[in-house]
Amino acid sequence: MIEPLPPGRARLIGPYQLLGLLGAGGMGEVYLARPAGSADPLGGLVALKTVRAELDLDDGFRIRFRREIDAAGAVRSPHTAALVGGDAGGRLPWLATEYVPGPSLAEAVIRGGPMPEPVVREMGAGLAHALADMHAVRVLHRDLKPGNVLLGADGPKVIDFGIAQAFDATQLTRTGVVVGSPGYISPEHVNGSRALVPASDVFCLGAVLAFAATGRGPFDDSDMAAVIFRIAQGEAELSGVPPQLRAVIEECLHRDAGARPTPRQLAGMLLSEGRAVGEPFPWTDEIRGQLAEHAAGARAVVEAAAPSAAAPPVPSGAPHPGGPALAPTPVVPVAVPGERQGNKGLWIALAAVATAVCVVLGAVLLPGLFEGDGGGDGNAGGGARPTASASDAVRTQAGPAVIPGADAGHTGDFGAAATDVSAKPADWKAWKAEVENGPVKCVLAGASLACGGPRRITVLDAANGEQRWRTEPGRAGSGPASVAAVIGTTVYAFQDGALVAFGLDDGARKWREPLPEGARVTDSVQSGGVLYYATRAAATGAARILAHQLTGRQTRKWDKPWDGPADEAELSFADGRLVAVGDGVTVLKGADGARLAAIGAGDLTCRTPVLKGKELLCAGSDGLTVVDVTAPQNRRSVAAGVDIAYRPAVSRDGKVVVSSRTRVYAFGLADGRQYWATYDDVDGGLNVSGAPVLAGDSAIVLRERGIDAFAMDSTEEADSTGSSLLTEWPGGPAARHDPASISLVARGDAVFLSFDDGTVVSLHAP
Template sequence: MIEPLPPGRARLIGPYQLLGLLGAGGMGEVYLARPAGARDAFAGLVALKTVRPDLDLDDGFRIRFRREIDAAGAVRSPYTAALVGGDASGRLPWLATEYVPGPSLAEAVTRGGPMPEQVVRELGADLARALADMHAVRVLHRDLKPGNVLLGADGAKVIDFGIAQAFDATQLTRTGVVVGSPGYISPEHVNGSQSLVPASDVFCLGAVLAFAATGRGPFDDSDMAAVIFRIAQGEAELSGVPPQLRAVIEECLRSDAEARPSPRQLVDMLLPGDRAGVAATGPFRWTESIRGLLATHAAGARAVAEAEVPSAAAPPAPFHTPDRGGPAALAPTPVVPVAVPGDGRGNKGLWIGLTAAAVAVCVVLGAVLLPGLFSRDGGGNDNAGGTGGGAANPTASASDAARTKAGPAVIPGADAGHTGDFGAAAADVSTKPLGWKAWKAKIADGPVECVLADTSLVCGGPKRITVLDAANGRQRWQTPPGKAGTGPASVAAVIGTTVYAFEGRALVARGLADGAEKWREPLPDSTGVADSVQSGGVLYYATKATGTGGVRILAHELTGKHALKWDKPWDDPAAEVELALADGRLVAVGDGVTVFKSANGARLGGIGAGDITCRTPVLKGKELLCSGSNGLTVVDVTAPQNRRTIADGVDVAYRPAVSRDGKVLVSSRLRVYAFGLADGRQYWATYDGGEGLETAGGLAVAGDNAVVVDGYGMTALAVASVGEAEDVGTGLPSEWPDTPDGPLDPSSITLVARGDAVFLTFDDGTVISVYAP
């Protein structure tokens, strides 16, 4: 989606006024822009690609950039984003193309799942026509992948000729260096880009169609070197592709380039009969999910354009491309209204395409160099990282996870009722911190657990509270380290503009903005805090005496006079206590279960010690979900004798998650399952393929997906799957901490999801923030 312009960014590049940031990569940035001085808010919207201002550009780079302009300008096709103009000789080289308010194919499939076969066929025909038009003017794309296909209301457009090369151009890459994107490159790419031919683009198109039909690439593998090997050996995985479409894709993926169909032949194969030679007109028959994404992108462009309405009636600056010999042959883009998809006005002459900032991936002698692989923009920040919450205990309630007049939104590890973890906001890109880019940070002194409060990550660790900027990972403030023996610091809650934390043996209130201390309440001597949960401005926490092991449950008002509301003993013999809160009931879980009335601490009942196994408890309304080695025991805390078992036979290894539609997601150490909370019905499970092929780990719900964090990365599964779980995205971030002794323990990784970004914390104090899978 479109983000505000970064602070200090010039508002003009060439003849264009910048309106918002579309994307950024390791070397470049892409902006939504329009001709400077245009009288109409929507006149001539373009995607303007430029380089980062801090780069030292040599003549070789400018030559390559000029060739990119030439390649893009040579192609004239309704199925590609047309070049509007460019300048490779200025202080900041730039290239402007038509703008389409729509998602990339990668985003559409990740968010909406695989496409129906007929949609894939019509999409593929449009992409094949695009290749035919490119090849007709002797231009190869060389990096056709899901991220370089944009979906508009009237169909798809191919974008980003960043590594396109004319058939007879001088070789731009070193011997042995291949440019392309792993998983979507041809065997010729692997053998060296000097051997690329038009059929190489057809091979890439076949891989793209497999992704559109199944949600995964035909050569996907957790080991990038294995991806290259599978491509070279022709080992495509196409089991999920419909049979007739699979036959077409197999022709595209033939190892012998000469045996592949031409783009024109491919159109006939995808749309046999009279329809093959006739391009469709009017709105494209996208799925409902994609139409929703189109509307969202169009609305975002409209909002940005209206916010930057020109205030002067000055004529536009002259349009020229100095490196192409004076005035451009192309006139400025005509006025193009940002129409809402599906209103019947769309056609290929009116919808214009978004240029993404794709970063070339180099494969050197079989070794894949993938800096920032998990970042969609490929750009990572050396000062980057993320926050956690999926496996952590809740630190704020669902009622606090909303913006109020008093202060920021608070997104904890999970809401107090565990009724959907991060909700719809986790999939709404407009809710992530402004200016966010993937990042990594390191907080000294070991593991931390963090809360996302608007644009701040508030993290507690063994010695202090640290607050990071959620957009870039930079430290905003940090408390002094605690004295030896005073115990760790942990975030109890964030309400409005105040952070409440346990620091040593005191409950302390600090300003969110600067960490200034507002008040401090000492805890009883020789006690430590075992667990806490907060709701409605009241903090409920359990203290444990270091000598006797005695536990007390307390309720403390955080606002107003911040007075103690009640204090009750807890006589359960368990070594640990976990708290959960819902519907006015505070539940303490140890060897048994005790239910308190949250208003005054009165006991409402419970289950005796040893009568039930209840590890990683989750409270959903009045139902307590207790994990065990033989499934989940569901207990009605208002009538504890009423119990039932779901997920029978599953050894539940991680805390369950409950989706908004009432599915309970559980994970063993081998598989993830979804059951109905009300009826116990099994809806789906991940593939059970033996050691090394399973998907399992810590769970969280983000929008309509279940995010599974295992020891090597993340996987997103569609909650609405039926039968075998539908994998809608996998992330293996290059910034993942080193694992010399094997995979990380998933239970040690915490996760928070917000607006297509995830924040994760690790045992060594590493914090990373990356795009959601």
């Protein structure tokens, strides 16, 4: 994760403000940085690599460094971290690449274990395409290993192919030293050949895929000499790899470079057909949790950083105090074996004496790509801009989406995106629409509002409320239709006894999977590309909880019986854990449905549950009970004395908003401190009519006749009041609506509300 900047470190390098330390080692450092003076504090984030000031950088080093900047700038691939800029001529050379907010493959597997075969295949195909794109412009990576693959929300990205030649054959190259990760190098490296070829990268990728599938490298051994011997002899250990995937990896690890598949051939061997356009990458729930942690860490560092204008510009070559520096590939000494060590020792001795096996951070430039050793500023023209480190909203192809189904923990936090006026649908204006004769629930996906009603799914234009399409009504007695998720350009819905996928733009049906005969869905929750839902069989009353992979290769992941009443099942998801609340609480592992923990029926009152990380918030007549779902015996109370009427909302910074039927309160979730409360006036208070939601720095609360907004950052212990938007609810002054049926979505300065009579309205936010 991201560490604070070392004491005394200059805060600017080139045009970038340093925010935090991403990594450090013997040769240089890598920082999280952003353009100095950027108006968008979360925009333009980069990983900035620089060398240690005390290194003796001769002209040859700078020539090689400039070539590597040019080489990295030549690569244009969605599967690599794009070069943004660089400078080889300053006193302190640097280069900046796209920042990818996610774990390395090494971290992800160490923390979460081996990946399922479908995920390994999807990831491997992306990495193969990355190699193909590099080789097309005559760039070799030369150090593809688990630590040089970052897992981004949209798939894997290859990093560190930018400074290999710069560091090669200088300070790091000496006989008897292996620089890098010998378990992920090719026989060409081991045998001392400097004529590396594209197939060398394919060999390394085969070893990486074996690691992803089993949690260990195919040449792992406690004896370094044994590792290099096994690589040279082709003795890969692949016993734990699934059979069909193993056959592909064996092709990659062929000792003969000419017998290995090309990267594009390998991509086809791994994945016969790609994902639909706009569908997210099918990472496991564990990896999605790690992605969220990295994004949150980056956001916290950025928001805590002082404004870049506060520090005067510092020349990019300015020296700085010591401290650790980066060489993400470790230096591992190898003893030269004696004569009596046999054939294995002979191989190691030959490799050590003939040439150092030098696998350095980065890529090697293939001959003939760029000519000339002259100077120049080394800036890479036209480099792709970095992606943002995090988002307050789920992303779809149409843009950000703020939808209740995406809030898998039911925290009710729509984030800063809900107050960004520019983010609301284009040409939006207040509107009212009649969808169906009965309760509707809607979710917002970009410019569309998808609504489930008593018999059908209806999609509206979010800007004006006009109907875009609707499904045919379901058969009588099949139950109401509901939108389970909107991912990319696909609406996933329960209708007419089946889980159905529709095109978001035109309503065309993509696939349909029937539910078991007589079963109906009682609750569902989406996390990433997986949908979890509870069902009840009409004939037997038997309850089940299922997980369905929506994206990639659509399939049912697991199906488990549940001993709680299905009619009362409320599902929440966070950090790879699915929590089912009924008379009791059951905690399941999202990946396979294994039971992790449980609280027996009658031991805990938990109405309208909210899951924030590992903490389950259970509302009751005397405040909140906060339960650690990893250790359910650990509980504490917050908001004691408040008779909580609706689902609480929890902000990213740990404040929880609760409401009775007349008052609204904000408390610190960790310490229980009360920040503010609304007035309990002589007229009976606010007449709160629904659950609060959070939009940016405000808590939005439904009243009997309108909407109120309250500032979340108030620190006064005394009562506070909010600003109001008064309006008549659908049906006129005498109309009454079931508070539980009213749902609210916030986006920009617009709110979208749906009611129990089939009416949907969109109004200006207060």
